[in-house]
Amino acid sequence: MDMKHLIPIFVIFFFFMSTTSASVALAPSSSDTQSFSFSKLEGDQTFSILPTDVDLKLQKICGETDYPIECLTTTVPFLDENVAIIPVSILKVEIDAIHNKTKEAIDKAYEFSMNPSTSRLLPLCLKTCINNYNAIVESKQRIVDAISIGDANELSMELSHNMEHVFACEDEFKEAKIKSPIAELNSLLVKIITNSLTICVDMIKF
Numbered sequence: 024m025d026m027k028h029l030i031p032i033f034v035i036f037f038f039f040m041s042t043t044s045a046s047v048a049l050a051p052s053s054s055d056t057q058s059f060s061f062s063k064l065e066g067d068q069t070f071s072i073l074p075t076d077v078d079l080k081l082q083k084i085c086g087e088t089d090y091p092i093e094c095l096t097t098t099v100p101f102l103d104e105n106v107a108i109i110p111v112s113i114l115k116v117e118i119d120a121i122h123n124k125t126k127e128a129i130d131k132a133y134e135f136s137m138n139p140s141t142s143r144l145l146p147l148c149l150k151t152c153i154n155n156y157n158a159i160v161e162s163k164q165r166i167v168d169a170i171s172i173g174d175a176n177e178l179s180m181e182l183s184h185n186m187e188h189v190f191a192c193e194d195e196f197k198e199a200k201i202k203s204p205i206a207e208l209n210s211l212l213v214k215i216i217t218n219s220l221t222i223c224v225d226m227i228k229f
C-alpha cells in the first residue's frame with residue numbers, strides 16, 4: 024500500500040477515533056447490522072482498519088480492494104440478505120453504485136451549470152462532464168451483459184473506459200484552472216470503479 028492510499032485511511036481512522044463512539048451508522052435509520060465498529064488490525068500491512076462486525080466474507084472481499092471503506096459503505100446498505108456474499112454479487116452491487124453515483128453527479132453538474140458562475144468556462148467543463156457521465160450510464164447494460172456471459176475482457180474494458188471518463192471530467196477543470204465542484208463525487212467514482220476492476224480481475228474466476 025503506498026502513501027496515496029494510506030493517507031485517506033489515516034484521515035478516516037482519526038476521524039472515527041475523534042468521535043465519541045468508534046461505531047458509525049451508515050444511515051440514520053440503520054439497524055445494528057449496518058453499524059461498523061472500526062478497530063486496528065494487525066496484518067501484512069503495517070496499519071489497516073476494517074469494520075469488525077460486518078459479514079466476514081464481505082470483509083475479506085473488500086479488504087482485498089484498494090479502498091476497503093468505500094467498498095463497504097457502497098455495498099453494505101444494499102446487500103439483500105438472500106444474496107450469497109461472493110465476489111460476483113458484490114461486483115453487481117458496485118456496478119449499481121457506480122450507476123447511482125453517476126446519476127447523482129449528472130444532477131449536480133446540471134445544478135452547477137444553472138448557477139450564475141464566476142467563470143465563463145465552468146458551464147463548458149460541466150457540459151463535457153455530463154457527456155462523459157452519460158457515457159458511463161449507457162455502459163451499464165453492456166457491463167451487466169458482460170457479467171452474465173462471463174466476458175472478463177469486455178467487463179474490464181468498459182470499467183477502464185468509465186474510469187477515463189471520470190478523469191477526463193476532472194481534467195477539464197484542471198485545464199480551465201477552476202476548482203472542480205464535483206471533485207468529491209468524481210473521487211468516489213474512481214474508487215468504486217477501481218475496486219470493481221480489482222474484484223473483476225483478481226477475484227472472479229470467469
Ligand SMILES: *[C@@H]1O[C@H](CO)[C@@H](O)[C@H](O)[C@H]1NC(C)=O
Binds near residue numbers: 097098101117120123
Ligand atoms: C441504486 O438506486 C436504486 C434506485 O434508487 C436503489 O434501489 C438501489 O438500492 C441503489 N443501489 C446502490 C448500490 O446504490
